[in-house]
Amino acid sequence: MSNEIVPIVMPKWGLAMTEGILTAWNIEEGAEIEPGVDIAEIETTKITNVFEAPVSGLVRRLVASKGETLPVGALLAIVADTSVSDADVDKYVTEFQAHFVPEEESGDVAAEPESIEIDGRSISYLSLGPDDGDVVLLIHGFGADVKGWMFNQPVLAEERRVVALDLPGHGRSAKDVGAGDIAVFSDTVTEFISEKGFEKVHLVGHSLGGGAALKAAALPSVVSLTLIAPIGLGKEINSEFMEGLLAAKRRNALRPVLEQLVADPDLIGRDMMEDVLKFKRLDGVDTALRKIISANFEGGSQSADLRGALSDLSTPVTVIWGAEDKIIPSEHSEGLPASVEVQVIPTAGHVPQMEASGAVNDLIIATIGKA
């Protein structure tokens, strides 16, 4: 028994999130929760997602009501043992509310992306978490950027340094992609690691970034590898998705394209579509994306075969796939070397790191632990 009162607060999903709508409670007062249990649904302008319990214990009070719009950090619920009196819970809630200042007004400065010159290109990256030696390096997929790790980077960074970078042609990095083949991206990763002087790196790559991470994983400094729906393990890839992404100029055309990324189409919010449209309007992006497609996915077939590279690795490797992946079939996770841990997540599509972030974060942490 502990007399500790633990608040559960509105999470911050991505740097731009300032508030969220509590669209549903999936638990009642008196529920015993543990980390990973879906306790609520939260909608932001960018995405709607389940909120997994950050702590374990007895839910004593649901402070926020369904339908409320609350700033990041606002009190949602109270967890405390039965040894804590109702009066103490009330007092805690009153004091919390009296002293609560939303982040925007408190003047806390959010982490800002930095940039570094790699191969004559400006590469943008975002560092979070304590600097204690090991570094987790997150490599996004085609058409994405560091923001795609919004459910992962802050959680992983609670106990370690986590760096997410924007690949060439993406996010805030330079839009020149050279030949646009996988070597350009893996070289960027390799040289980024060496320029930054990272000695022990846990690589995490998604899709195109998974291929880049796998190709870069032979570096002695790479001590573990997590691949999420990576390219390079089979031939098939959904070229309609990529063509659709290039062609869509407006939200109503983009929505059905982005919905192919996920198992649950309701996940896609208007800000996510707006972000993609804004990205596509930047000078050089259209050319960059077309080069990447023609170098890697011509005719809907992947050109990189990285199964051999995977067999050569002696570091711990985990491959994660969403069973409902509509971009790269989850069957590509079959027939991998026995040393590779394969996890197929049933209710996720091509972006399990968003749709099943808790499970993916746990798998990344477990992989790091094996190194």
Place this chain on the structure above:
Amino acid sequence: MAKKSYRQAINEAIAQEMRRDENVLVWGEDNVGGAGGDGEQDAWGGVLGVTKGLYPEFGSERVLDTPISESAFIGAAVGAAATGLRPVAELMFVDFMGVCFDQIFNQAAKFRYMFGGNAVTPIVVRTMYGGGFRAASQHSQCLYPMFTHVPGLKVVVPSSPYEAKGLMIQAIRDDDPVMFFEHKVMYDDEEEVPDDPYTIPFGEANLTREGDDVTIVAFGRMVGFANQAADTLDKEGISCTVLDPRTTSPFDTETILECVEETGRLVIVDEANPRCSMASDVSGLVAQEAFKALKAPIRMVTPPHTPVPFAPELEDAYLPNADKIVAAVRTAMA
């Protein structure tokens, strides 16, 4: 991504295009004035400082001060554009445009057509418009409907810093004469604007809110008021689509009609005088093409048909605002 003001967004767009293309020039009044002075006094960058920093970077061959003679310098800019340069000319207040209508309406707008497509006129005319600045009747008009009336001109009315940068770059790269309307009250509005250059195509409306009950079509500064009104109404259970046409020429009639078909109600918010305005134009369009979709009469939120008053109380009462939009939407829903 850094927050930038409407002023900074426009400045950055022009500077990036000047770096990209040496044919891009800036001229107008007081761009260079003050040069050689200290700090804020150095090269003012126009009356409200939008082109500040361009003279020190690009020098006297590309950033020019002109005499206070709009007919001369707009005419010169049109001629320069016809020879292949890409001037970004600033005509301080749109209210002063009358003295150079020939240069714009009869020359710039007509070259491509009258020379059988063999001539282009890639000029951008930047100009300030709009009320709320306590600048009285001769410095507060909107007047974009007048330019929209003339085929051959493109007319841009950006509603935010993000929009302003992308639309300005598009305007500079466009081979036709573009009238670029900057609302003088918005220069200090801020939002996140990418550092990299980007373009927003002309003639594609932007839906800043999407709802089921009412379509609000708003222009320029009115888009922000319409968004505020939509957020207020949303709490009452009335959900609004807010449509920002971005450009009045070319004009995205298709998206307006689609939205009206979906919602069945239309409120138009236009800061310009109500007669022969975009508000009356959109009303006419919808009455002809989507009459059967309408569940209620079209509502227009505009100033009265009078000059912009100078007395602050009267000017405030004259201009559209979020409360007036909310009231119009409620009437449409009643």
